[in-house]
Amino acid sequence: MTTSNFNWFLHVMLFYHTRHVIEQQNIKKTSGIEEEKDEEDTEDTGDDIA
């Protein structure tokens, strides 16, 4: 990877990381829902009928 590609790639990734962090903060602020709750896995069999 050339230096210029490295620089650009790293800059983009840090930019996206920052934007992602700020978006997550805004979502938390507006919805008040903890991120952990979204990521909870549930033991779902996939069946609609018990």
Add this chain to the structure above:
Amino acid sequence: MLSILCTILSNCHVIWFIIALFLIPRVAAQGEETPFPDIPFKLFSSFVKENFGSKITLSQVLLVLFTITDNPDLLNLHARQQNPRFPDERASSDSGWIRGLARALQEKLGDGQKMLFKKADTIDSGDQITAIGEKLDGLAKALKLYPYDNHGQFQGKLKPISHASIQPAQVVCPNAVVCETITCNPRSLVQITKVRDIPRVTLIKGSIIHENVPVLTGKCSQCKTIYLADRERVMESDGRYTRVYLNSAKYLKIGQSLWVDRVFSNAVVNAMFSFHASTSAYKEFWNNSFWNHQQGNSRKLSHRQVWQAFVQESVRSIASASEINLELQDGLAINDVTKQAYSILGENGLIRAADQHTCQECTQPYKKTADIITGDDPAALVGMDENRNVPALVGENADLAADAAEQAREDAVHAASNPDQEMADPNVSYTTMAVVDGIVISSQHCAYDDCTSELANSRGAAFCAYHEHLHGAKCRVKNCNVQKIAGTQACEEHQGQWNKHVQRHKQQTQAGARRMLQRQNQSLPWQPSIQHTHQPHDEASVDIQRDNYFTPNRFYCVETICAPCGVVIAWAKFAKSESPTNILNFLESVYSTEDSRPDYICIDKACLVLRTAIVNGDWDRVWKKTTRFIVDAYHYINHRTTDYLCRKWCNPAPLNGSAPNLVIVDTDGEGNQYYKRAFNTQVLYLLCKVLKLLIMTLI
């Protein structure tokens, strides 16, 4: 052999069973489709007129049509229930299947469902589902999407309905309506490409490949600016052309005859960010997931096109944050685009998205005095030293540290007898912190001493273009001016050194199996022992001089400044070491004004940075008035016993309340108040891990 034949013949019923298995009609293979209903439009129109309200809209009619064509499995089930084969089966024209579809359609239409009925229809709300079901059943039969003939004979299961014949014609064209050049009038744009010259390209929209898509080009006849879907080409006064990368582009060109929409290009960037996918990994994923399942003559996606999509999308994304359209010289190669884009949009490593960012995690209301002042040693650390004695300082200035502990006890007694009521300040100010850390990432630069320019060739060159030219054909061993032998990088005298280098770096040892199998920093007995310099974080870095220029130098690390909430403020590459001087220079370049400086800067080697700043005068000149340097907790518990400066000035969360803005009071389950850290100083740990993964996949 004979015995085998006899056995087979004697078990011939088994063979007949196997043959019978092959004769049973099988489920349609994946990919087989039923053509889209091709009935005359007049028939369809008549059905709509006869069955639906006169004010039904086009979108509602199309919704009903596609509800039928997208549910062939349900139509199969419904039709089977209408045609019983066994005595105990009951024919039902109003099956549960069609009622289910009618209910789904009703929900989708909302208030528009009343358009499905004619004025003359008088239907109770309870019978509406049945009535809609009858209309859907009738439409399915009119469209010939019914697997039985007029005699009730099964004609074969309906397969998924192909929508290929109703795909719209795609055209890639500029999204500007008029000429947008400021110095020109908003004239209409004319299509300039001759019919025979109109390029036919492949267009990927989302995950669907469209072939043979024409690309049209517009031109302002006054200012001669050329408009394409993703860019404008502007002629400057000196006759050169500038390319404007339009942030509003709907489609992006990522190959000679390949265009993609922004959904695709966004997916590429997000995949690299979220999955740490390399261009090759994403190419494999996309080709296996989407290209393989689409018929056509388009070529597979290449990793170069994925990189092009990444660059084109990211350039626009970051330019949007800066509220500009990137303008570069027209016709640049993709490597030059990234170089120019970084010089214009990179802002020397400042992250535009973090500009003016504040949140509850990275700012705390300023406090003049602590909520709780205790008699703990000033070197006691929140979360570590509750209910235990702090280890004493050993060595130089131990007496000063003991005096400070005694003074803290006296201050606590004084504070308890004279409680200082903090007045509410109408102009509430805030305390901020920045966390600084580095990650060792290998990125190459010129091997020449003190030159960090880009390599002339990133695949094999050791010098930048300037030093490559300067050094010419001289031996690559330092201070040797003899001509090198052709095919090598050394003169005759230094051939031994060169051969040793080749042996160590050839494919089989360096880049081959060893790199794949070996863990980082692992040293196995059969491998050549390489002397790595270990740089303790609290000691000054040592400049190591190499004796040759066979390989390029590598940057030592990437340093990042982060807010405690995880927002990255800036980054920089350090060429030789994470030295305190480099850190101070980096901090000063980012925080050039007093107002912008944070109140605290947490660095894992803050004590060393502070010591250097005091010695070189930066402390008095820049930081003393605004900022304090603190170390992280892990550093502090180890270093406070040996270093007085670190113990006294760099405590990240003093338990005795001597730094009221670094600790906040919380209450435990039993109602007891306790101190916890006001800022998260471990935020860069995770970021560094992620960055390392990202970079390792791409280098």
